[in-house]
Amino acid sequence: MRTIDWADGAIEIVDQTALPAQTRILRLSTVEELVSAVRRLAVRGAPALGVAGALGVALAARLHGGEELRVAVHTIETARPTAVNLARGARRAAARLAEGPDAVLAEALAVRDEEIANSSAMGRRGADLVLQLCGGAPRLLTHCNTGALAAVVGGTALAVAFELHRRDALGSVIASETRPLLQGARLTAWELGQAGIPFRLSVDGAGPFLMARGEVDAVIVGADRICANGDVVNKIGTYAHALGAAAAGIPFLVVAPESTVDMDTPDGAAVEIEDRAADEVAAGLPAANPAFDVTPHHLVTAIVTDRRVVMPAGSLGSGPAAAAGLSGGGADDGDAAPVGGDGGHPAAGATQLA
Numbered sequence: 140m141r142t143i144d145w146a147d148g149a150i151e152i153v154d155q156t157a158l159p160a161q162t163r164i165l166r167l168s169t170v171e172e173l174v175s176a177v178r179r180l181a182v183r184g185a186p187a188l189g190v191a192g193a194l195g196v197a198l199a200a201r202l203h204g205g206e207e208l209r210v211a212v213h214t215i216e217t218a219r220p221t222a223v224n225l226a227r228g229a230r231r232a233a234a235r236l237a238e239g240p241d242a243v244l245a246e247a248l249a250v251r252d253e254e255i256a257n258s259s260a261m262g263r264r265g266a267d268l269v270l271q272l273c274g275g276a277p278r279l280l281t282h283c284n285t286g287a288l289a290a291v292v293g294g295t296a297l298a299v300a301f302e303l304h305r306r307d308a309l310g311s312v313i314a315s316e317t318r319p320l321l322q323g324a325r326l327t328a329w330e331l332g333q334a335g336i337p338f339r340l341s342v343d344g345a346g347p348f349l350m351a352r353g354e355v356d357a358v359i360v361g362a363d364r365i366c367a368n369g370d371v372v373n374k375i376g377t378y379a380h381a382l383g384a385a386a387a388g389i390p391f392l393v394v395a396p397e398s399t400v401d402m403d404t405p406d407g408a409a410v411e412i413e414d415r416a417a418d419e420v421a422a423g424l425p426a427a428n429p430a431f432d433v434t435p436h437h438l439v440t441a442i443v444t445d446r447r448v449v450m451p452a453g454s455l456g457s458g459p460a461a462a463a464g465l466s467g468g469g470a471d472d473g474d475a476a477p478v479g480g481d482g483g484h485p486a487a488g489a490t491q492l493a
């Protein structure tokens with residue numbers, strides 16, 4: 140089952156607001172229905188949002204023209220601000236508008252197919268790195284949901300757990316519940332259960348202590364936007380888990396497709412963080428509810444994409460990367476390496492993703 144797909148002139152998604160109680164397929168036949176599904180997280184997760192953006196424009200190209208079409212495209216690409224994939228997918232499809240609706244749909248389906256291929260590549264590369272860093276039977280902690288529900292199939296960070304399980308090399312998984320919308324307790328738990336992978340849930344605040352108590356070998360998360368300097372924007376609570384991992388001296392791994400690497404955004408401070416409604420936190424009470432946070436590059440042990448493993452320069456020479464004998468150098472395939480396309484190390488502390 141694909142999380143999102145094109146079917147007979149409309150977009151079909153697994154309604155993630157109904158999970159885990161119900162596996163409900165929603166058929167989205169208008170731009171308004173698509174935008175509403177994005178805003179209320181019936182479809183969510185960076186790669187899935189990229190596909191939603193592209194398919195949304197394909198739908199708009201069939202239903203609208205002229206100014207109406209321009210407005211529809213803008214509404215789709217700005218439905219949520221933080222995950223770079225949404226606007227990127229929409230713009231990529233929109234770039235084919237002059238060629239007609241079939242060309243736009245072909246581009247959108249190409250975005251879908253690329254994310255499908257990206258998931259298995261990230262799963263394999265991430266599993267290799269985790270075994271390299273942690274040895275056999277690694278005990279993983281993950282935050283938010285980064286499985287097939289956040290992509291089309293497979294996922295990103297959770298695809299690494301699926302791959303380790305497939306290799307019979309996975310130790311255990313702790314999934315943080317991920318308040319306030321419980322992507323961990325509702326979606327990750329459901330996916331792990333479907334895959335027959337034993338897991339435990341934890342409250343978000345427990346993660347750093349579980350690491351300090353020696354119950355976790357590596358933290359593995361996704362990303363909504365990876366900035367040019369290596370800063371990582373992801374679900375609120377990720378930064379706290381990165382601080383916990385650094386204090387415990389264990390790897391903090393980010394798994395995301397190249398489609399989430401945003402070279403136009405220099406660092407985390409430049410990213411618009413979505414602030415969502417207070418009543419998601421507690422009904423009727425005033426609340427601060429940023430949906431994402433920024434993990435500075437120096438807390439990131441490695442970024443695993445579909446094409447490469449990147450070691451933000453700031454973490455080299457200390458902690459788990461050094462312990463595993465991972466050295467510098469720009470490389471697309473094979474062993475982990477720092478970013479720098481030129482193989483050299485950028486200035487200490489700042490990483491330029493080439």
Ligand code: MRU
Pocket residue numbers: 180183184185186222282283284285286289290294295296322360361362363373374375430
């Ligand atoms: O608000 P959400 O559920 O869309 O947030 C999703 C996340 O933060 C994920 O970790 C991220 O998009 C990566 S998904 C593979």
